[in-house]
Amino acid sequence: MADTVTFRLNDKNVTVPKGWTVMQAAKQEKVDIPHFCWHPGLSVAGVCRFCMVHVQGARKLEIACNLQATEGMVVRTDTPEVKEAHKWGLEFHLINHPLDCPVCDQAGECGLQDFYMEVGKYPSQMTRPKVLKPKAVDLGPRLILDTERCILCSRCVRFEEEVTKTNALGIFDRGDRAIIGTYGEEKIAHNYQENLVDICPVGAFTSKKFRFKQRVWFLQEKSTICPGCSTGCKIQVHARTDRRTYYRVKPQTDEAVNGFWMCDKGRDTITHLNRESRLPQAQMMIEGKKQTVPVPQALNSLQRAIAAAGAQHTALLVSAHYTVEEYQAFFDYFCTQLGVKTIYQWRGDKEDRDAFDGILWRGDENPNTAGLLASLSQIQGRKVEARNELVACVAQDPKVLIALCPEVPFTSTWFQGDLAKLEGISHVSLWTCRYEATEAAGITSWIPMKGFAEKTGHFLNYQGAKRELEEAFPSAAASALSVVEAVQQLALPQPSVTL
Numbered sequence: 137m138a139d140t141v142t143f144r145l146n147d148k149n150v151t152v153p154k155g156w157t158v159m160q161a162a163k164q165e166k167v168d169i170p171h172f173c174w175h176p177g178l179s180v181a182g183v184c185r186f187c188m189v190h191v192q193g194a195r196k197l198e199i200a201c202n203l204q205a206t207e208g209m210v211v212r213t214d215t216p217e218v219k220e221a222h223k224w225g226l227e228f229h230l231i232n233h234p235l236d237c238p239v240c241d242q243a244g245e246c247g248l249q250d251f252y253m254e255v256g257k258y259p260s261q262m263t264r265p266k267v268l269k270p271k272a273v274d275l276g277p278r279l280i281l282d283t284e285r286c287i288l289c290s291r292c293v294r295f296e297e298e299v300t301k302t303n304a305l306g307i308f309d310r311g312d313r314a315i316i317g318t319y320g321e322e323k324i325a326h327n328y329q330e331n332l333v334d335i336c337p338v339g340a341f342t343s344k345k346f347r348f349k350q351r352v353w354f355l356q357e358k359s360t361i362c363p364g365c366s367t368g369c370k371i372q373v374h375a376r377t378d379r380r381t382y383y384r385v386k387p388q389t390d391e392a393v394n395g396f397w398m399c400d401k402g403r404d405t406i407t408h409l410n411r412e413s414r415l416p417q418a419q420m421m422i423e424g425k426k427q428t429v430p431v432p433q434a435l436n437s438l439q440r441a442i443a444a445a446g447a448q449h450t451a452l453l454v455s456a457h458y459t460v461e462e463y464q465a466f467f468d469y470f471c472t473q474l475g476v477k478t479i480y481q482w483r484g485d486k487e488d489r490d491a492f493d494g495i496l497w498r499g500d501e502n503p504n505t506a507g508l509l510a511s512l513s514q515i516q517g518r519k520v521e522a523r524n525e526l527v528a529c530v531a532q533d534p535k536v537l538i539a540l541c542p543e544v545p546f547t548s549t550w551f552q553g554d555l556a557k558l559e560g561i562s563h564v565s566l567w568t569c570r571y572e573a574t575e576a577a578g579i580t581s582w583i584p585m586k587g588f589a590e591k592t593g594h595f596l597n598y599q600g601a602k603r604e605l606e607e608a609f610p611s612a613a614a615s616a617l618s619v620v621e622a623v624q625q626l627a628l629p630q631p632s633v634t635l
């Protein structure tokens with residue numbers, strides 16, 4: 137039996153796997169069918185009745201999201217009858233929808249707005265006053281719900297049932313008084329709350345963090361990989377490049393790794409890249425005072441410290457937050473060229489590193505542990521110690537320590553605290569993107585680094601899958617370097633600087 141079917145969609149023969157719906161086939165063929173309740177990551181509900189199509193021989197229009205494609209079927213999405221159905225469907229959804237667009241965060245990426253421009257009914261037939269419902273309902277630490285804006289598509293209810301399996305949401309009451317809500321005073325507390333904002337096709341669910349912060353048409357977006365844990369979800373970071381400010385993170389579809397979702401912890405991995413949190417220039421302790429210096433001067437002083445101590449008294453301290461390309465350049469310079477053999481891997485295990493929440497998040501909160509281990513395995517004669525506590529380094533008596541600081545907030549503060557406990561090291565060079573790192577004690581020089589959204593390269597996730605940091609925004613910190621660029625500068629003859 138054939139496992140594909142061929143049918144006619146508008147003027148084209150289309151072949152799809154058996155069991156696919158007309159909606160899935162239309163998506164594949166880039167034929168637009170207006171819809172609200174269908175979402176590729178959720179079950180079919182068929183409640184918005186908006187995705188009407190014409191099927192030859194059928195007595196009435198059918199909904200494409202629940203219509204299985206069959207051999208020889210003839211479907212049209214563009215007949216006058218279909219267009220009229222779309223117009224009336226939209227008019228029906230707008231009966232009680234408030235005119236909030238000027239103050240709604242969803243404006244600019246709202247299904248109602250977009251489809252009204254495409255298939256809307258001009259002028260509107262609505263004459264009756266709208267039904268008023270609760271606005272700005274606090275539904276959790278990250279969520280606000282405006283029940284007036286809701287079109288009852290039930291995507292959020294299905295997400296709670298099918299993805300998080302928390303069943304926190306339901307549709308209460310009937311008819312034009314029906315609203316989305318939780319049971320009693322319950323709040324949504326899981327680590328996947330903002331996916332509700334993403335899937336809500338209108339501005340009913342909004343994010344407390346993003347609410348009223350920025351109009352979406354001012355944002356540019358780039359694809360990259362979340363640095364929050366070893367799953368390596370594919371994400372988009374949204375920023376205003378004219379302000380060098382990051383505003384939000386959204387998941388990008390990657391069926392093999394994160395599907396359509398990401399966790400809330402991952403969404404918090406971006407604001408440390410904004411100007412106010414960044415280490416903009418290199419800094420050095422000079423005669424007991426912290427001073428801003430050009431990057432070459434800080435690198436020059438590191439080189440001189442290594443030359444004085446010798447490679448046998450120099451150690452590297454690495455966290456798994458940098459790309460494979462960066463580790464290769466780092467180890468190639470320090471280990472292969474200079475002969476450094478002592479390497480400490482800071483693991484940063486707050487949780488059991490094998491922990492898994494059953495959806496996406498993993499206890500190893502380093503995005504590139506597998507990439508770091510693979511890079512370390514290529515170093516000849518290395519002596520690697522992996523630990524959470526760094527104080528044991530002192531016993532090895534390094535005179536110079538070059539430390540690659542973890543980038544994301546929940547691990548970097550811990551790392552800096554540990555560095556402050558080290559004693560007897562004459563030169564600690566901390567490579568970091570974070571301004572707060574300059575508060576850490578015991579450091580000799582700080583080198584400003586680029587963040588994950590500002591460089592290309594790749595991580596290896598917990599399965600060893602390659603996760604490409606595809607595109608980069610310009611850095612908000614003027615002098616920031618990737619590790620590759622810093623090492624290239626170190627390898628150049630340094631200008632002699634008198635301190």
Ligand code: SF4
Nearest residue numbers: 286287289290292336
């Ligand atoms: S809140 Fe949004 S996702 Fe939930 S039913 Fe209403 S419109 Fe749909």
Ligand code: SF4
Nearest residue numbers: 362364365369399402
């Ligand atoms: S599961 Fe991990 S990689 Fe995915 S979004 Fe959350 S923190 Fe980021």
Ligand code: FES
Nearest residue numbers: 171173184185201
């Ligand atoms: S998308 Fe088909 S009924 Fe809602």
